[in-house]
Amino acid sequence: MAKLRPIKVSIFTVLVISALVSISECAKKPASVARKEDIPFIKCQVCEKLAAQLHHQVEKKRAEIQPKKISEYQIIEITENVCNLKKAEADWILLIDIVEQGDKLQLVEQESEGQCNSECKTIERACQEVLGYSDTDVAEYLYKSKPDIGSFVNYLCKDLTTACSIKPPPVPKDRTPGEVFVPKSSKEAEMEKILKSMEGMPGAPGMKMYSRDDLMNMKNFGREDGEEEDDDDDEAQFPSKLGKALRDKESTKSDLKQKITHGIVKTKDTLKKHANKVSNWLRQRWRGLKKAASKKSTKAGKAEL
Numbered sequence: 664m665a666k667l668r669p670i671k672v673s674i675f676t677v678l679v680i681s682a683l684v685s686i687s688e689c690a691k692k693p694a695s696v697a698r699k700e701d702i703p704f705i706k707c708q709v710c711e712k713l714a715a716q717l718h719h720q721v722e723k724k725r726a727e728i729q730p731k732k733i734s735e736y737q738i739i740e741i742t743e744n745v746c747n748l749k750k751a752e753a754d755w756i757l758l759i760d761i762v763e764q765g766d767k768l769q770l771v772e773q774e775s776e777g778q779c780n781s782e783c784k785t786i787e788r789a790c791q792e793v794l795g796y797s798d799t800d801v802a803e804y805l806y807k808s809k810p811d812i813g814s815f816v817n818y819l820c821k822d823l824t825t826a827c828s829i830k831p832p833p834v835p836k837d838r839t840p841g842e843v844f845v846p847k848s849s850k851e852a853e854m855e856k857i858l859k860s861m862e863g864m865p866g867a868p869g870m871k872m873y874s875r876d877d878l879m880n881m882k883n884f885g886r887e888d889g890e891e892e893d894d895d896d897d898e899a900q901f902p903s904k905l906g907k908a909l910r911d912k913e914s915t916k917s918d919l920k921q922k923i924t925h926g927i928v929k930t931k932d933t934l935k936k937h938a939n940k941v942s943n944w945l946r947q948r949w950r951g952l953k954k955a956a957s958k959k960s961t962k963a964g965k966a967e968l
Contacts, residue, residue: 695780697788698841704768704834705761709789710826712770714816716755717745721805735806736943742798742805746790748779751856756786760844766833776852778845793819793826799950857927 720741725733744750748757757776762769770786777783794801804810804818820827847855 695784697784698781699788701761701768701785702789702792704831705770706789706793707820707827707831708770709786710793710820710824711816713745713790713793714819715812717742717801717805718812718815720745720752735802736946738806739799739802739946742802746787746794748783748787753787756783756790759786761785761841763834763840768834773844775846778847780842782841793824797823857924
């Protein structure tokens, strides 16, 4: 016990690391960036798919909470997250491949989620440009008007924005082709969904996936400032001990994974309830301030006239 005392790692952290090491099959990759020059060619299509997703997700939420009525805040939460790849509401983006057909770019839906490279980031960026700062306006329209999908597509892509008001230009012949669509493994997709659901929640900040080699190469793993130098030997042996412990658990990793998933989901639900209460209060307060500022601006304009 004395040897393990300097390594102050919580049981939760060790369990999560064990799960990640056992199912992670990829090392870190350089971050991909959006191809902004492609956005004009796909903006209208992205808007149409965005509108369809918003309508679908709101109706799905409405059905889930019946007989209760969906609140405007719950719709705002969807509109705020639907273009953010860190959130589950934006998972629809991972199913789309950008395919060059003649002088056009087409968005083609795939059967499973793919690796998020530059095309994925480009669609996310186009989605954000379409929605802009109109997420609360869109949420209010969905809440009050309850439109059918056709009406909502026209509202979002032609009335509220100009995403589909202008015909997209032809794709240049010298355009560099995008990357090939690479599907994710089922294990990788499952773990990413779990980590994504915990993004930004208290007690689970910035969790990432690491390979076994990444963990073994980490320096000062578990070390805290102020520890005595004579503990260095124990810390140096920790990676090998961790590796041995992980190997010993291979035979029961399936059961361990189920326990971790259950614990994470349970903790997530509890924390999310508290976070929603605080977020809802702040959102209502902010909207009240914006309305007050808007009224003052209107009165000032009339006074000048």
